[in-house]
Each structure stands twice: as C-alpha cells, then as structure tokens.
Amino acid sequence: MIVLACDLGGTRIKVGVVRDGRVLAQTVEEARSNLGLARQLPMLKSAWMRLLERLQLRMGECSGVSMAFPSLVDAANARVLAEYGKYADAMELDLREWARVELGLPLVLENDARMALVGEWRAGAGRGSNDLVMITLGTGLGTCAVIEGRLLRGRHGQAGILGGHSTLNIDGGNCRCGNVGCAENEASTAMLRRRAESLPGWARSALAQAPVLDYAQVFAYASVGDTCAVALRDHSLRVWSALAVNLVHAYDPEALIIGGGIMASGEVILPVVSEYIRQHASTPWGSVRVVASTLGDQAALVAGDWLLQEQFPHLRL
Ligand SMILES: [Zn+2]
Known part of the structure; x- marks a missing residue:
C-alpha cells in the first residue's frame, strides 16, 4: 500500500511517500502554522506530486493520505477538535473532503504522538x-x-x-x-x-x-x-x-x-x-x-497504512 503522508509540526511539516511501513521519499517544508492550515494544503499537494514524480509513481497507485496533527483530533471523522494556537483554522476544515476532491484519495487524521506510536508499534521499536x-x-x-x-x-x-x-x-x-x-x-x-x-x-x-x-x-x-x-x-x-x-x-x-x-x-x-x-x-x-x-522523526509518517486499513477496511493492499 502506498500512502501520501504528512506530519504537521509547529515549525516544520514533514511530507513523505510511504510504502509498507517504509518511507520511499520525503521532504521537509516550513510550517508557517500561524497562517493556518488551509493555506498550506496546496503546498502539501504539490510536495506529494513532486515526490511521486521523483519515484516514478502515479497518484492512481496510491491508496490514501495520512495526516499527523499536533493536537486533539476526532480520528473517526478526521476533524481537528482543538488547535492550541497552531493552525488556527484547522477545526473548520473538512480535510477528508479536500483529499477526496484534490487527490481522489481517502484520508486519515490522527494526533501526532499517537501516530508516532503506531509507527513504532508496526515498524519500529515496538x-x-x-x-x-x-x-x-x-x-x-x-x-x-x-x-x-x-x-x-x-x-x-x-x-x-x-x-x-x-x-x-x-x-x-x-x-x-x-x-x-x-x-x-x-x-x-x-x-x-x-x-x-x-x-x-x-x-x-x-x-x-x-x-x-x-x-x-x-x-x-x-x-x-x-x-x-x-x-x-x-x-x-x-x-x-x-x-x-x-x-x-x-x-x-x-x-x-x-x-x-x-x-x-x-x-x-x-x-x-x-x-x-x-x-x-x-x-x-x-x-x-x-x-x-x-524510526525517529519518520515514526508518524509510516503509521498511515495501518490507520487507513483500520478506518477503510475495503482498501486494497
Ligand atoms: Zn499542561
């Protein structure tokens, strides 16, 4: 399963393409979290497009998107519940709809620390x-x-x-x-x-x-x-x-x-x-x-396939 992954930090956004618990390619972008999340979404899309091109992969070969967020989230509905000063508009965004329209893919959203543990549990120290x-x-x-x-x-x-x-x-x-x-x-x-x-x-x-x-x-x-x-x-x-x-x-x-x-x-x-x-x-x-x-700072990136399978069990592997 190929996953478009990102880990939204307060100062940096890690963006990666992941297959079976392994990061195939990644890049780090400046977060500018004070500007909100909606303004970062086009940057995320273009970063994934560049990484896919470098890997000679197509969007159609990807199974989904995973997003790690540094606050409380409702994972079942992919909504941010609190933002504590980071990405102040995030609670208003329908990220699942954005991923469906812009990328044609299902999206999972989860707290960043929780995603890091899932990564370590599935593919790292755990x-x-x-x-x-x-x-x-x-x-x-x-x-x-x-x-x-x-x-x-x-x-x-x-x-x-x-x-x-x-x-x-x-x-x-x-x-x-x-x-x-x-x-x-x-x-x-x-x-x-x-x-x-x-x-x-x-x-x-x-x-x-x-x-x-x-x-x-x-x-x-x-x-x-x-x-x-x-x-x-x-x-x-x-x-x-x-x-x-x-x-x-x-x-x-x-x-x-x-x-x-x-x-x-x-x-x-x-x-x-x-x-x-x-x-x-x-x-x-x-x-x-x-x-x-x-897995260090890749831990949250590699958790996406597990979360996608948890929430969308019909997805192809
Ligand atoms: Zn406290």
Whole structure:
C-alpha cells in the first residue's frame, strides 16, 4: 500500500511517500502554522506530486493520505477538535473532503504522538508487542498508549495523549493547558529558557552565553560540570522518569518507547529512566523494557497504512 503522508509540526511539516511501513521519499517544508492550515494544503499537494514524480509513481497507485496533527483530533471523522494556537483554522476544515476532491484519495487524521506510536508499534521499536507506551521528548511532551493491541483513544480522543499534562508538581507554574505543574511545564524545550533564567547563578552559567538554548546544550554543558546545566539536566531527568512511572502505572505496558528530538542525548536519558522505573514502578510481574525510538522523526509518517486499513477496511493492499 502506498500512502501520501504528512506530519504537521509547529515549525516544520514533514511530507513523505510511504510504502509498507517504509518511507520511499520525503521532504521537509516550513510550517508557517500561524497562517493556518488551509493555506498550506496546496503546498502539501504539490510536495506529494513532486515526490511521486521523483519515484516514478502515479497518484492512481496510491491508496490514501495520512495526516499527523499536533493536537486533539476526532480520528473517526478526521476533524481537528482543538488547535492550541497552531493552525488556527484547522477545526473548520473538512480535510477528508479536500483529499477526496484534490487527490481522489481517502484520508486519515490522527494526533501526532499517537501516530508516532503506531509507527513504532508496526515498524519500529515496538514491533512484536501489543502493550506499549511512548513518550516523545521535544518542544512539548507527547505520550500515548497501545493496550492489548488497541490504540487508546477514549470517548473524546483524549485518552493517553495528555501525559505531558499530568501533574508532576502540585506547587508548579500555570501551564498553557489550564492545569498546574504539568510535566511539560516542568521539563520541555518550550519551557527550558524560563526555567533556566529562574536558576540562581544563571547569569554566570556558560549555558547563558550559548547561541541556542536547547537540551543538546544542556547535556553538553552538564557533562563538563556547569552548575546550572547540571541542575536543568537532573531536574528534567527526574520529571521524565516520574512521568514514565505514571504511564507504567496507568497503562501496564511491556515496553516504554522514548522518542523525540531530545533523544539525541538518549545515551544519558535511557539508563536513568530505566533505573528509576526499576526502583519506583510497581511491576511485580517483571520489568518494563525502556527503549529508544528506532524510526525517529519518520515514526508518524509510516503509521498511515495501518490507520487507513483500520478506518477503510475495503482498501486494497
Ligand atoms: Zn499542561
């Protein structure tokens, strides 16, 4: 099955042509999410046309379109339910109708973290297991779960994907979601600068002079003993580890997959989270495997064929 896939991020849109869980060709476009989604749709169509031409494939050989969206969605009806400041017009769009008219193809829409887990489950680090949770460490913190071979969605499409907004610090700051002390508010790239600037001694930290403040810098400066970088690293590792225990307790997985851009420092993160789970999670049956994503930022792209078959079972393979 050949699928036209895209992963709509806040700053980048990944566009790909996928066959049987493998990306045949892909490109990355600037998101300009502040302009809305309707204005990006012609760009998506032309990007897919170019990729198909490069692969010497025709639109008629494709089975469908998959779209990963960074917010709450109604997957059954392919509608965006909330936009939280990204692609503000998305809730008004009938994307399924757009794909039918413009591409002649059925479309599936799903939350991006959920799609990333489906990708890992079918073709990546989660293959062979039907009980998985995933944490995506990045600008925000994405989570989701597969339980007994079923992708967890819930009555309103929210189940499993709000782990980043579980309370990790009852005395913490107000999060953009309305809750207080969320995991994402405590330790994510979006909140890194605010947290760093509140640390005593920040002005004297070498990290304060770094041209970019991200977790790659935090881990690099922490490894040479910069006090603020060590504080940021250690606090973040504790938050992500505690979040992992919460997810293990909530969803009873065999394995926890960790992905996202921050996992460029996975050699530091994985053993810490794994050991924290071993010490603090209640799992009398054994131990949860903690593994890195193997598909990286292609995970959400490769999930389309599974979702298309789930929602349109008559589709040809
Ligand atoms: Zn929150």
